Amino acid sequence: MSARGARKARLSRALDSHVRNIEETFQILDKPAASSLDKVEWSQVIKLGDEVSKQATIVGMLWSREDPEIKQLKESMEAYFNVLQGFVLLCHGSTVGAGAILHATIRASARQVIDSSLTLLKQAVAFTSNKSTKSSSISQLSGSVWEASANLKKTPTSNxxxxxxxxxxxxxxxxxxxxxxxxxxxxATNVSTDTSPGDDEDEEDExxxxxxxxxxxxxxxxxxxxxxxxxxxxxxxxxxxxxxxxxxxxxxxxxxxxxxxxxxxxxxxxxxxxxxxxxxxxxxxxxxxxxxxxxxxxxxxxxxxxxxxxxxxxxxxxxxxxxxxxxxxxxxxxxxxxxxxxxxxxx
The missing domain is CATH 1.20.1410.10 (I/LWEQ domain)
Structure with missing residues (x-):
């Protein structure tokens, strides 16, 4: 196995472990939080969503370099997932008192942030075995995370x-x-005297x-x-x-x-x-x-x-x-x- 292939394999194993952990944590959002808990204000979720965006930018800049150290890559990945874990827990805390519709909306917004982040990290790892790192693709995927995080501001905060x-x-x-x-x-209103047998009629008219x-x-x-x-x-x-x-x-x-x-x-x-x-x-x-x-x-x-x-x-x-x-x-x-x-x- 080449040196680049070995780097990719090590990073892939680390990523798989983080992905399993975040998916397990996300299951907490399958149900609203208990009414006995203190409700998390949505403004706190938005604030941590901004932090997710910053982590996406860091990943985009670091992983677009020619040959970053594997230690740096793993540390940036771990920092990113730590923020994602906190983000999911805050989203869950915001569902105190949420009915089915509000809960589903919050869960969908959180899922969008998680999915865009996982796509970014998976593609970043995939590019490590390629000499010509596709920085433009990484930048575009980072932008998707920014968009998902920005959409948190549009999420309804009440039932x-x-x-x-x-x-x-x-x-x-x-x-x-x-x-x-x-x-x-x-x-009668659709009959026209100046149409020839070969004319095609608009499908909507028919x-x-x-x-x-x-x-x-x-x-x-x-x-x-x-x-x-x-x-x-x-x-x-x-x-x-x-x-x-x-x-x-x-x-x-x-x-x-x-x-x-x-x-x-x-x-x-x-x-x-x-x-x-x-x-x-x-x-x-x-x-x-x-x-x-x-x-x-x-x-x-x-x-x-x-x-x-x-x-x-x-x-x-x-x-x-x-x-x-x-x-x-x-x-x-x-x-x-x-x-x-x-x-x-x-x-």
Missing amino acids: STAIGRTITHIAVSVKDILREMNELKPA FGSDLSPEEMFVTQLTAKAVSDALAVLKEVIRFVSVLHKRSNEENMGLVNDLERLLSCCEEIGNQANELGASVYPPQEISVLKSTAKKMYVVMDEIQKVVEAVGGSDERFLASIEGLRSSLRKMESGSCGDVISEMGRLSL
């Missing part, structure tokens, strides 16, 4: 913020579904080109229901935001209520997706009807939770009733008497 952000993501998805539904057009007037009517009613579902999600986000400003985060009963709301909002997102898919021809009327029934149940649950916490107001109730009304119209319009319903609404 309500984590849940509110998750519901916001659901609302964005529902908004995309609504946009796609509103782009559907009846067949999706809506077969909608009959009756199908278009059902689509419009369904789109209104999805629009009102989006309005309900926005009201829930507003409710969570207000609750965050005036409630005690240590109240685990409140955290459970918030997570029940999130579960309801996830169901709204799923059902909105079902509605969006069901209006493409051939329209699945049975799915529209079964989805409406599921959404009625979700509305009842949301209203029950919000009223129990004391956050119900006219705006919120109006959004709930608006969705119920649009669902009833969608059910009516998707029944067999579509033509008479269209005529009645056009008067």
Whole structure:
């Protein structure tokens, strides 16, 4: 074995040992910390995240040299992993009082820092057997650690913020579904007299080109229901935001209520997706009807939770009733008497 190969083998063994230790330590984040422990402020996690970034820079500079001493390399590796161990323990301490969503968010942020660090160190060791050390690659990997550490500042620090952000993501998805539904057009609007048989039509146009007037009517009613579902999600986000400003985060009963709301909002997102898919021809009327029934149940649950916490107001109730009304119209319009319903609404 060459001298460089021997160096790489020794460093690889040291790295493998450190990796096993950090992975074992990381398992502590599989569950939130006990409520009896003192909670670590997230600012302390961010501070140690900055130290992780500094260690990544040191590794990048040292391991990019032509022939650094193996003792220096092993010492820099050990110092890096010592900081990572402390970082994981602080992240765990910050999960005191965390519900499932906040805990999962903290764990994911910590995992990003660990994974980017391990990738940097593994690649650094791999390059030790190469005469032309790829300093640019090491520098890029160090930058990934910096980015992961900087993202810690964006991590939610409260249950309500984590849940509110998750519901916001659901609302964005529902908004995309609504946009796609509103782009559907009846067949007549897509007919062009100046197209030749050899012309290729845009793939998106073909999706809506077969909608009959009756199908278009059902689509419009369904789109209104999805629009009102989006309005309900926005009201829930507003409710969570207000609750965050005036409630005690240590109240685990409140955290459970918030997570029940999130579960309801996830169901709204799923059902909105079902509605969006069901209006493409051939329209699945049975799915529209079964989805409406599921959404009625979700509305009842949301209203029950919000009223129990004391956050119900006219705006919120109006959004709930608006969705119920649009669902009833969608059910009516998707029944067999579509033509008479269209005529009645056009008067």
